[in-house]
Amino acid sequence: MNLLDGYGMDTITMAGTLEAKLAAMKGAGFSQVMLMARDLVTHPGGVDAAVQAVRASGMRPTGFQVLRDFEGLSGHLHSYKLDIAKAMLEMCAAxxxxxxxxxxxxxxxxxxxxxxxxxxxxxxxMLAVPLGIKVAYEALSWGRTVNEFPTSWDVVCRADCPNLGIGIDSFHIFAAKTPLDAIEELDPSKIFLVQLSDFMWQETPTFEERMTTARTFRVFPGEGVHSEQLADLVLRLDRIGYRGDYSFEVFNDDYQQLPLATVAERARKSATWLHQDVLHKSAPLPAWTRAH
Incomplete structure (x- = not known):
């Protein structure tokens, strides 16, 4: 068993073709990947070719992103977003x-x-049910109404739908300075995705600063200034019984200019830190990781 199976990378972290990104991730020992819609629609061979590339890689999709600004609309805006959602769900399923x-x-x-x-x-x-897809609702730290995970959890509880849960993103928690005690109130079976990243400064006081940092200068867990809080977050999730995936959602302009293997190696080191130093898993990592 590859003990990195619980960790994955996001395609947004790397430059290059989808095939090259998948190969670099797999070469570093990862077996799952968080995909974006643009991976499919910008592929030179089209959506079908991108889907085939994912399948041929043997990588398991952690999830598919991202549906934005869907909820709370009315009239023609609501109808428009329903059409967008249906198309996104079809690509997700593919x-x-x-x-x-x-x-x-x-x-x-x-x-x-x-x-x-x-x-x-x-x-x-409900649209996702026939496709066997779960919907993870994530609170953006610059969201208009829902900008912290306790509120997204409140919304999910109100909806009371088996395949609707929450997505946890460490960046938004640290940016909004959300107290981690609220983790204890979550049902681990309704946490459908956990995305991890850090950044290099403590304060993001305005929505604009949060957006800029989130989209250009996140770093891998263990590389930023919130390592202690990130470790606390992961340990709290582990204690309440979360056993799902951890995906590294790292938007970083610098990493976009580095060789893919270099970026994937940084991600592997981050997963090793989480596995050994934070979660203190007793089983050793595979031999190929110890050789580095």
């Missing part, structure tokens, strides 16, 4: 992904009524 990530709305056109937000997300989840 890749074999079992989780679609939906981020909390930033739209000023969206209602702030949590019951309506929950109703819309339930509708999305």
């Amino acid at each position: 890749t074999g992904s079992k989780v679609l990530l939906a981020c909390s709305s930033t739209s000023r056109h969206a209602t702030q009524d949590l019951d309506q937000i929950a109703a819309d997300l339930k509708k999305l989840a």
